[in-house]
Amino acid sequence: xxxxxxxxxxxxxxxxxxxxxxxxxxxxxxxxxxxxxxxxxxxxxxxxxxxxxxxxxxxxxxxxxxxxxxxxxxxxxxxxxxxxxxxxxxxxxxxxxxxxxxxxxxxxxxxxxxxxx
Numbered sequence: 441x442x443x444x445x446x447x448x449x450x451x452x453x454x455x456x457x458x459x460x461x462x463x464x465x466x467x468x469x470x471x472x473x474x475x476x477x478x479x480x481x482x483x484x485x486x487x488x489x490x491x492x493x494x495x496x497x498x499x500x501x502x503x504x505x506x507x508x509x510x511x512x513x514x515x516x517x518x519x520x521x522x523x524x525x526x527x528x529x530x531x532x533x534x535x536x537x538x539x540x541x542x543x544x545x546x547x548x549x550x551x552x553x554x555x556x557x
Contacts, residue, residue: 441467442483443499447519449534453483 444463445456457480460467464477478486520535 441478442487447517449519449521453480453487456480456483 441456441460445459448459450456450459457477460477467473467477521533
């Protein structure tokens, strides 16, 4: 959730939680969530405890590990905001496509609607 949400435009913990709710079936594929999805308050507590530098180093190490597991391929992330999707005061819809990743396949996550302005 903390990685996929921001890739889809979620920039607040509430938005990241909403991303998790919209993508719960997919998240349960690689994850065991015996207590359900973490709520926005739980996400806030975790984010406050994270050391940004250490998290960045760990994230980069994970990306490098994934890259080594898929020789010859590049992980492509493509996010798009759908035109005219903010009609009638609704937040825009965002799609995210992840391709060329052999470890797991996410053809498309859509829509990701956020309640912020």
